[in-house]
Amino acid sequence: MIFAGAALLLLVFVLAKSVRLLRARAFPWRDPRAWSAAAAVCLGITFFVYMFGALSGFTQTSEVCAVKSGHGSGNRPDSVTETSFPLSYECRWNDGTTIDLVPAWVNPAVFVFATGFVLCSAKAVHAAVTSRAVTSRTGASS
Template sequence: MLVSIMGTAKHSDVASLGKECRDFVQPGLSDPEQREDRSTDHSTNCGVKGRSSVRTSVYFSKSFLALFTAAATYVHGFWAGGFLELRATSAYCADKPLAFPATSWSWLPLRHQCRWHDGGATDLVPWYVNPVVFICLVAAAVCMVLAIQTAHRNRTDDT
């Protein structure tokens, strides 16, 4: 056991530990309250996976979840927007006389429009697809930046 009942450690035991444990169990800090104060300054104690490394994995997980949600929503919009329709344009844009060209589309933002002869247009992609995709992409970017920042902070704290 590294710390005896009195709260002191041998110098050789402390030298064999990582940086976190050297800071946690430092010779001369025999009072348990002083050791607790020193341990709260660091994210990990004596080889136990710390909060910041868990935080890093949570940020990465949230980033991948946001990317998956964006991709799934984009595929849903692609499917619901009639991009894969093999029918004639007049079959799924049949409300009014069509203009020439009858449809227009774009990939980002996802848009598939029926153009009418009177100048109006109707978007076949549901209204919520593009906002959800962009919000998820922004959330994924923010989570990725936070994960990288937290991982970098862990790496610099360990050295």
């Protein structure tokens, strides 16, 4: 229940930041705060998508695998392999059937938004350093 509340709060934050960025008529390319906001949005989406994938097989993994594979709820998988990155809950049966409970779009989305976070963070630092250098040059000449 606590996780659901935190996820909802994160979703509201991400949506609010996204709307704020989209409402700006022209993206302030030199403003470090805008890049920081974009980085925060990317990080929030990354976390939300990763947690969505992580919860795909969180409870009763064996039973969910059996139902999704068409084996029926009584035929549990012989092995379940879980990995954190790339995120996967893979169920295997001795007859060669394999099913992954994590949707196929989760790992690419996590990669894309994590990359966006890194790039926006780097651009925020670059914009901050550049604006500081410009401010110190104009301040020195006055």
